[in-house]
Amino acid sequence: MVQxxxxxxxxxxxxxxxxxxxxxxxxxxSATLHYYFPTKxxxxxxxxxxxxxELKTSRTTVDxxxxxxxxxxxxxADIRVRLKEAPxxxxxxxxxxxxxxxxxxxxxxxxxxxxxxxxxxxxxxxAGVVExxxxxxxxxxxxxxxxxxxxxxxGYQSKLEHGKLETLIDQIGEQIERxxxxxxxxxxxxxxx
Amino acid sequence: MVQxxxxxxxxxxxxxxxxxxxxxxxxxxSATLHYYFPTKxxxxxxxxxxxxxELKTSRTTVDxxxxxxxxxxxxxADIRVRLKEAPxxxxxxxxxxxxxxxxxxxxxxxxxxxxxxxxxxxxxxxAGVVExxxxxxxxxxxxxxxxxxxxxxxGYQSKLEHGKLETLIDQIGEQIERxxxxxxxxxxxxxxx
Amino acid sequence: MVQxxxxxxxxxxxxxxxxxxxxxxxxxxSATLHYYFPTKxxxxxxxxxxxxxELKTSRTTVDxxxxxxxxxxxxxADIRVRLKEAPxxxxxxxxxxxxxxxxxxxxxxxxxxxxxxxxxxxxxxxAGVVExxxxxxxxxxxxxxxxxxxxxxxGYQSKLEHGKLETLIDQIGEQIERxxxxxxxxxxxxxxx
Amino acid sequence: MVQxxxxxxxxxxxxxxxxxxxxxxxxxxSATLHYYFPTKxxxxxxxxxxxxxELKTSRTTVDxxxxxxxxxxxxxADIRVRLKEAPxxxxxxxxxxxxxxxxxxxxxxxxxxxxxxxxxxxxxxxAGVVExxxxxxxxxxxxxxxxxxxxxxxGYQSKLEHGKLETLIDQIGEQIERxxxxxxxxxxxxxxx
DNA sequence: GATGAATGAGCATTCATTCAT
DNA sequence: AATGAATGAATGCTCATTCAT
Numbered sequence: 001m002v003q004x005x006x007x008x009x010x011x012x013x014x015x016x017x018x019x020x021x022x023x024x025x026x027x028x029x030s031a032t033l034h035y036y037f038p039t040k041x042x043x044x045x046x047x048x049x050x051x052x053x054e055l056k057t058s059r060t061t062v063d064x065x066x067x068x069x070x071x072x073x074x075x076x077a078d079i080r081v082r083l084k085e086a087p088x089x090x091x092x093x094x095x096x097x098x099x100x101x102x103x104x105x106x107x108x109x110x111x112x113x114x115x116x117x118x119x120x121x122x123x124x125x126x127a128g129v130v131e132x133x134x135x136x137x138x139x140x141x142x143x144x145x146x147x148x149x150x151x152x153x154x155g156y157q158s159k160l161e162h163g164k165l166e167t168l169i170d171q172i173g174e175q176i177e178r179x180x181x182x183x184x185x186x187x188x189x190x191x192x193x
Numbered sequence: 194m195v196q197x198x199x200x201x202x203x204x205x206x207x208x209x210x211x212x213x214x215x216x217x218x219x220x221x222x223s224a225t226l227h228y229y230f231p232t233k234x235x236x237x238x239x240x241x242x243x244x245x246x247e248l249k250t251s252r253t254t255v256d257x258x259x260x261x262x263x264x265x266x267x268x269x270a271d272i273r274v275r276l277k278e279a280p281x282x283x284x285x286x287x288x289x290x291x292x293x294x295x296x297x298x299x300x301x302x303x304x305x306x307x308x309x310x311x312x313x314x315x316x317x318x319x320a321g322v323v324e325x326x327x328x329x330x331x332x333x334x335x336x337x338x339x340x341x342x343x344x345x346x347x348g349y350q351s352k353l354e355h356g357k358l359e360t361l362i363d364q365i366g367e368q369i370e371r372x373x374x375x376x377x378x379x380x381x382x383x384x385x386x
Numbered sequence: 387m388v389q390x391x392x393x394x395x396x397x398x399x400x401x402x403x404x405x406x407x408x409x410x411x412x413x414x415x416s417a418t419l420h421y422y423f424p425t426k427x428x429x430x431x432x433x434x435x436x437x438x439x440e441l442k443t444s445r446t447t448v449d450x451x452x453x454x455x456x457x458x459x460x461x462x463a464d465i466r467v468r469l470k471e472a473p474x475x476x477x478x479x480x481x482x483x484x485x486x487x488x489x490x491x492x493x494x495x496x497x498x499x500x501x502x503x504x505x506x507x508x509x510x511x512x513a514g515v516v517e518x519x520x521x522x523x524x525x526x527x528x529x530x531x532x533x534x535x536x537x538x539x540x541g542y543q544s545k546l547e548h549g550k551l552e553t554l555i556d557q558i559g560e561q562i563e564r565x566x567x568x569x570x571x572x573x574x575x576x577x578x579x
Numbered sequence: 580m581v582q583x584x585x586x587x588x589x590x591x592x593x594x595x596x597x598x599x600x601x602x603x604x605x606x607x608x609s610a611t612l613h614y615y616f617p618t619k620x621x622x623x624x625x626x627x628x629x630x631x632x633e634l635k636t637s638r639t640t641v642d643x644x645x646x647x648x649x650x651x652x653x654x655x656a657d658i659r660v661r662l663k664e665a666p667x668x669x670x671x672x673x674x675x676x677x678x679x680x681x682x683x684x685x686x687x688x689x690x691x692x693x694x695x696x697x698x699x700x701x702x703x704x705x706a707g708v709v710e711x712x713x714x715x716x717x718x719x720x721x722x723x724x725x726x727x728x729x730x731x732x733x734g735y736q737s738k739l740e741h742g743k744l745e746t747l748i749d750q751i752g753e754q755i756e757r758x759x760x761x762x763x764x765x766x767x768x769x770x771x772x
Numbered sequence: 773g774a775t776g777a778a779t780g781a782g783c784a785t786t787c788a789t790t791c792a793t
Numbered sequence: 794a795a796t797g798a799a800t801g802a803a804t805g806c807t808c809a810t811t812c813a814t
Binding site: 404406417424425 | 786787788789790791
Binding site for chain 2: 156
């Protein structure tokens with residue numbers, strides 16, 4: 001039900017979301033749909049919450065004991081996996097982001113999500129600074145924000161052909177690493193094992 | 194007329210665009226509007242072309258003789274100026290980008306625009322490499338793409354408060370410069386092997 | 387159950403009567419309501435019968451041995467009391483009267499009620515004529531009908547402020563008495579003791 | 580258009596008024612109806628104003644120079660004529676009166692109408708007192724109100740068979756005259772010349 | 773060129789009623 | 794007896810588009 005709506009949004013966008021069609025896909029009367037979601041808005045909220053759940057469960061697992069760099073790379077890996085296996089998430093998220101411009105309810109939810117992401121990134125960066133893997137003069141908040149913006153930029157293009165996206169992520173990942181890493185003495189830190 | 198539609202899209206998004214309201218704002222009958230733009234799609238095309246024109250005329254002027262770095266910085270300056278003086282352009286552009294996912298006509302136009310932008314960036318980067326300001330091993334296409342993605346990521350947030358956006362651009366600008374610049378002789382920490 | 391419907395009709399009229407809301411107020415499922423009243427019409431019938439019961443039990447008590455004038459005045463007193471203590475009855479009755487125009491079932495019930503009222507009034511009037519308190523040339527049926535019409539007129543305004551209604555009843559009561567009473571020799575018949 | 584709605588209300592009451600059906604009767608698309616009356620409420624307002632117009636134009640004409648009694652009788656004659664020739668007016672008016680209980684907009688219009696009627700009656704009564712046709716101790720306001728209530732009571736029964744209504748009006752008319760007229764010296768005031 | 777009027781196809785939502793449990 | 798879930802048939806209203814003038 002929520003998933004039918006979800007799929008429909010992926011296909012036709014919020015603009016093309018029709019309660020009738022959602023009901024039809026689930027194989028129920030449109031009145032029945034309204035029995036569960038009294039209003040279209042409520043249905044959308046359902047979709048939003050569904051998406052939130054999916055976004056919260058990260059796609060990649062890292063040891064808590066892992067180093068900051070590894071955890072940072074995991075972030076990129078996460079996006080990479082999502083882009084490949086569940087690009088729909090990014091699609092809906094983007095539609096949501098645009099809709100949030102005019103819908104305070106969605107804006108609220110999204111900003112809550114962003115806050116969590118921001119904090120998560122900051123904690124990684126801070127850990128990196130502490131363990132001296134990352135530059136000591138790193139502006140944690142600003143760097144987290146710029147990372148988010150860059151990753152978002154990628155997400156916004158989730159309909160691109162996959163190959164191009166891979167290259168994009170790699171390049172931006174490297175760029176960020178180069179930005180973040182402490183200048184190592186003698187050997188290059190940015191080589192991947 | 195096109196401008197009224199443009200303004201309406203900024204205010205309410207594509208979803209909230211009504212031919213009647215556009216006509217009303219111009220002070221004409223909605224039938225008259227349909228005389229000029231036989232279909233809503235045509236009107237949107239008009240808006241798209243209008244936007245294209247505005248996007249093409251860059252907001253910052255640089256000497257043709259300027260160095261590559263200067264020209265690169267001008268790109269960022271351009272976004273910064275737009276974000277301040279004409280954020281509407283970015284708003285509509287973003288809406289358009291999302292709509293392009295399902296509308297091949299718009300997708301075509303946008304990809305044409307992107308092509309132009311890509312080529313422009315590549316030419317800057319190539320110049321930088323030639324004049325040895327930029328790294329000689331730079332992947333021109335990939336770097337141009339990543340720049341575009343990053344700048345787009347910023348544009349997508351054009352409704353953010355202006356202060357935060359400034360910081361964002363600065364940070365990303367610096368990041369890209371660090372990525373692109375040739376290692377100065379002797380003490381560059383960001384050296385590639 | 388019937389009372390919940392009754393109350394709802396008072397609040398929102400027949401137009402605003404929803405089976406779901408009735409069930410809700412009784413604290414039961416709307417399906418259960420339909421178990422007892424298979425149709426909305428049936429529920430309304432229930433309300434009608436409930437109202438009939440309440441209307442039949444007069445609000446004022448008079449000795450059977452009382453004089454015709456006294457019994458006539460009791461009729462007015464009855465309305466006056468109802469208007470004060472149970473205006474809802476008149477409200478529902480009025481709604482019902484209007485509905486009866488198109489609903490023969492209700493029309494039947496109401497006309498039965500009217501018949502009873504008519505006969506009751508006629509019996510009072512006849513008694514008055516017999517005991518010579520009332521004019522001998524009184525047209526019993528016509529007078530009863532006109533009384534009913536006048537009292538109904540009052541009932542139809544049961545949402546008026548109470549003070550005005552009191553005055554109205556008094557005035558009309560006096561008027562009817564003046565009409566009905568036999569011309570007394572020498573003194574004015576319309577003075578109340 | 581308004582007339583179709585008017586007719587529909589007469590037939591099925593406000594409860595049975597459907598914009599679609601109104602449009603259908605006029606032979607137009609229901610969207611066209613909404614072009615003229617953007618909302619159902621607006622359509623009803625149209626009906627109300629139409630009715631007001633019809634109610635204002637009295638059905639009987641009396642010389643301005645006529646005596647108070649004659650003018651009073653004209654009032655009754657007016658109702659009698661309406662009841663015969665345009666009972667619909669009374670039907671709709673009654674529906675309106677009931678609806679006014681919950682709809683302030685209609686309540687306002689109706690109370691405005693009542694005010695006019697009240698003033699009109701008072702002016703007749705006052706004239707009668709001045710010319711000494713009517714009792715000098717007449718409470719003008721109260722009498723006007725009671726007359727209105729009584730006439731309304733008749734209107735509320737406008738679906739009755741015509742014969743009964745005639746009798747009703749006559750009886751109540753006589754009653755009111757008896758109430759209002761100054762006691763003539765020597766002969767009964769209720770005899771009609 | 774311009775417009776008032778008209779319209780078809782839809783849309784979210786409502787509501788009395790039904791049905792399996 | 795009771796109920797959660799389901800449903801068909803509306804219902805008021807919207808909107809891009811068309812058409813006669």
